[in-house]
Amino acid sequence: xxxxxxxxxxxxxxxxxxxxxxxERLLWISLAGAVGTAARYLVTIAIAQRFGSALPYGxxxxxxxxxFAIAALVPAGAALGWSPTVRxxxxxxxxxxxxxxSSFNYETMRLWEGDASLAAMLNVVLTVxxxxxxxxxxxxxxxxxxxx
Numbered sequence: 001x002x003x004x005x006x007x008x009x010x011x012x013x014x015x016x017x018x019x020x021x022x023x024e025r026l027l028w029i030s031l032a033g034a035v036g037t038a039a040r041y042l043v044t045i046a047i048a049q050r051f052g053s054a055l056p057y058g059x060x061x062x063x064x065x066x067x068f069a070i071a072a073l074v075p076a077g078a079a080l081g082w083s084p085t086v087r088x089x090x091x092x093x094x095x096x097x098x099x100x101x102s103s104f105n106y107e108t109m110r111l112w113e114g115d116a117s118l119a120a121m122l123n124v125v126l127t128v129x130x131x132x133x134x135x136x137x138x139x140x141x142x143x144x145x146x147x148x
Contacts, residue, residue, distance in 0.1 A: 021085075024085065025084070025085045025088060025089070028085055028086075028088075028089040028093065029088055029089050029092050029093035029096075030093065031089075031093070032089040032090060032093025032094040032097070033092075033093040033094065033096055033097035034097065035093075035094055035097065036093065036094040036095060036096065036097025036098035036099075037097035037098070038097075039094075039097075039098055040062050040097065040098045040099060043058060043061060043062055043065075044058030044059060044061075044062060045058065046058070047061050062098055062099045063099050063101040063102070065098075065099075066095050066098050066099035066101055066102030066105075067099075067101065067102050067105040067106070069095055069098075069102060070091055070095050070102040070103065070105070070106045071105075071106060071109070073087070073090055073091060073095075074087070074091065074106065077090065091103075104123075104127055107123070108120050108123050108124060111123060
């Protein structure tokens, strides 16, 4: 068996090399992201079937749930001593796949609580207005690929 370094996980003699902690963390984030994405899809469909499509209720539910979850998981995970890999897989991976709004909300709230209210407001304006503009531009570009 090859030498083990503290920042690596040995995979065995028959496997091609070692995976660093960073690569291991990336794998867990990716897997959790896939689960989060699947969960978002299933929740969105279930909510739309239940409440209709007059408003994007499914997206609203996952965004609000994600905001709650990231705000709860970050301090709870730290207090409970969860490893950085577990905390990152749940927040960046699962919740990132489930909803990116949760990250936006958490980062904006951290700015606000950190006495950076101007930066928090700017983040909100840039994200909302920028997202609408980018979406509009995307529609314009996408229409170029649709036959008249």
